Amino acid sequence: MELCSFLTLDSLITDPLTHDFMRKALLMSSLVAAVCGFLSSYLTLKGWALMGDAVSHSVMPGVVVAYALGLPFSLGAFIFGVGSVALIGFIKQKSRVKEDTVIGLVFTGFFALGIVLVSKIKSNIDLHSILFGSPLGISLSDVKQTIIISLLVVILLSIFRKDLMLYCFDPRHAKTVGINVLFLHYLLLTCLSLAAVVGLQSVGIILVVAMLITPGATAYLLTDKFDNMTIISVLSAIISSLIGIYISFWFDLETGGSIVLAQTFIFLFAFLFAPRYGIFKLKKFFAGYK
Amino acid sequence: MESINYQNFRIDAENICVDYNGKVALYDANLRLKPGQICGLVGMNGAGKTTFFNALTGFVNISKGKIRINGESVRSAQKDQTIAYVPQSEGIDSQFPINVWDVVMMGRYGSMNIFRCPRESDVQAVKDAIERVDLTDHLSTPIGNLSGGQRKRTFLARAIAQRASILLLDEPFSGVDIRTEKLISELFIQFKNEGKTILLSTHDMIHVREFCDLVLLINKTVVAYGETSEVFTPENITTTFGGISPDFLFGPES
Numbered sequence: 001m002e003l004c005s006f007l008t009l010d011s012l013i014t015d016p017l018t019h020d021f022m023r024k025a026l027l028m029s030s031l032v033a034a035v036c037g038f039l040s041s042y043l044t045l046k047g048w049a050l051m052g053d054a055v056s057h058s059v060m061p062g063v064v065v066a067y068a069l070g071l072p073f074s075l076g077a078f079i080f081g082v083g084s085v086a087l088i089g090f091i092k093q094k095s096r097v098k099e100d101t102v103i104g105l106v107f108t109g110f111f112a113l114g115i116v117l118v119s120k121i122k123s124n125i126d127l128h129s130i131l132f133g134s135p136l137g138i139s140l141s142d143v144k145q146t147i148i149i150s151l152l153v154v155i156l157l158s159i160f161r162k163d164l165m166l167y168c169f170d171p172r173h174a175k176t177v178g179i180n181v182l183f184l185h186y187l188l189l190t191c192l193s194l195a196a197v198v199g200l201q202s203v204g205i206i207l208v209v210a211m212l213i214t215p216g217a218t219a220y221l222l223t224d225k226f227d228n229m230t231i232i233s234v235l236s237a238i239i240s241s242l243i244g245i246y247i248s249f250w251f252d253l254e255t256g257g258s259i260v261l262a263q264t265f266i267f268l269f270a271f272l273f274a275p276r277y278g279i280f281k282l283k284k285f286f287a288g289y290k
Numbered sequence: 291m292e293s294i295n296y297q298n299f300r301i302d303a304e305n306i307c308v309d310y311n312g313k314v315a316l317y318d319a320n321l322r323l324k325p326g327q328i329c330g331l332v333g334m335n336g337a338g339k340t341t342f343f344n345a346l347t348g349f350v351n352i353s354k355g356k357i358r359i360n361g362e363s364v365r366s367a368q369k370d371q372t373i374a375y376v377p378q379s380e381g382i383d384s385q386f387p388i389n390v391w392d393v394v395m396m397g398r399y400g401s402m403n404i405f406r407c408p409r410e411s412d413v414q415a416v417k418d419a420i421e422r423v424d425l426t427d428h429l430s431t432p433i434g435n436l437s438g439g440q441r442k443r444t445f446l447a448r449a450i451a452q453r454a455s456i457l458l459l460d461e462p463f464s465g466v467d468i469r470t471e472k473l474i475s476e477l478f479i480q481f482k483n484e485g486k487t488i489l490l491s492t493h494d495m496i497h498v499r500e501f502c503d504l505v506l507l508i509n510k511t512v513v514a515y516g517e518t519s520e521v522f523t524p525e526n527i528t529t530t531f532g533g534i535s536p537d538f539l540f541g542p543e544s
Binding site: 162166171223226228229 | 311344347348349365368369370371373374375377381382383386387388389392396397399400401404405406432434435448452
């Protein structure tokens with residue numbers, strides 16, 4: 001009972017902030033969430049959820065090899081992320097196997113390679129933190145990498161914001177008016193790889209795809225304007241990250257899982273109560289009372 | 291001796307072939323259109339109509355032949371905003387979170403700077419285009435909330451805003467209401483008078499007779515091409531549609 005007097009709402013929020021690792025985790029995860037949320041609008045509209053899953057799993061061997069060689073892990077991850085996409089494209093073109101099958105077999109192959117490499121390469125790689133993320137244990141060099149990559153992705157997406165929207169909406173028109181569609185395709189893939197790289201620190205390789213699609217899907221249910229969709233997507237991603245980290249701190253839960261669960265709950269809320277596209281259509285409900 | 295002046299032709303496609311991974315979609319197709327001409331593109335599903343459009347816009351590469359747009363390459367036609375493409379209704383995601391104004395503004399992207407910031411002239415072009423298709427009351431309506439006809443008009447407005455001299459329209463009359471159909475046919479006459487060149491694909495034989503100066507019948511290659519009055523015969527149509535009688539297509543009275 002004594003304990004209760006300490007657990008005011010205020011202290012629940014501020015106490016964790018006295019820890020250096022918590023401040024860092026909250027800041028970095030918000031940044032990562034913002035980047036992934038930004039990209040998420042494009043991926044959900046383009047229908048690249050499976051592609052996001054593929055890229056994020058495929059970076060695994062890259063991370064392991066980079067760690068073993070003492071290189072920045074983002075470099076290794078990026079190479080394998082882009083490489084997996086290239087391989088998917090190549091196999092799809094050269095065989096009669098359907099695209100979703102090709103995606104599935106390529107990314108599981110890469111992922112398996114990563115796991116085998118971890119077991120073979122003697123190093124201090126923490127498999128658990130790669131698979132499930134470790135926002136609370138993020139190192140200073142990781143912080144630097146994350147900030148640089150995040151800025152890069154945000155700048156690229158901001159510059160080509162409208163072109164990418166057009167590319168997702170009507171690539172044929174884009175091509176007809178002389179916009180370089182192939183460039184936009186690879187730009188989006190590059191951003192996807194980079195976002196997967198930063199996202200995996202927060203929630204790990206297995207769940208990073210959630211960071212890349214859930215915020216966008218939530219926002220899609222809440223608005224009919226693309227710009228608003230991006231804003232809602234980024235905000236819901238950041239809020240989920242904050243909620244997830246706090247909850248994992250209070251109840252001593254896995255942080256990555258908590259972040260993704262928070263995103264899932266926000267999506268479910270939108271799914272049920274979104275004004276126009278929710279199951280219960282709150283707008284109509286309230287209109288009935290007028 | 292007089293050589294052909296390719297500048298006279300808006301569209302000049304010569305023996306073009308398109309294949310997708312070895313599967314031939316279109317072969318030895320020819321088409322020449324001058325300013326102010328309206329040409330109907332008629333053929334079965336899978337006869338290569340959309341492929342023909344894709345080749346003209348540069349969305350797919352041709353494996354053989356040559357395409358000149360105003361005497362120049364497809365690439366420079368893209369840069370000059372010469373060709374506008376109006377997609378068929380099934381070709382776009384109607385649930386995309388975008389409103390009428392923004393779709394029409396996309397017609398101006400090609401001539402904007404890299405950030406696609408609209409200038410005064412772009413805003414004016416979009417306003418005018420939306421007015422011409424009678425959608426001024428729907429500027430900020432999401433395309434998902436439009437009727438099929440209104441959506442068709444939105445994409446037509448995008449082509450108008452682009453100020454292209456060549457319009458390619460994929461099934462412009464499919465799934466539209468009477469009002470839209472009337473508006474589109476009026477626009478066609480205006481376009482013709484403005485000297486624009488129009489190539490439209492259609493399933494509806496009556497529209498071909500009504501609007502098209504020329505008709506191009508295709509079934510993987512050109513079956514017949516020429517003045518509608520001469521070429522659009524029951525025999526040619528039967529050939530184009532693989533032996534189906536034109537009575538079946540037109541109804542017995544025609």
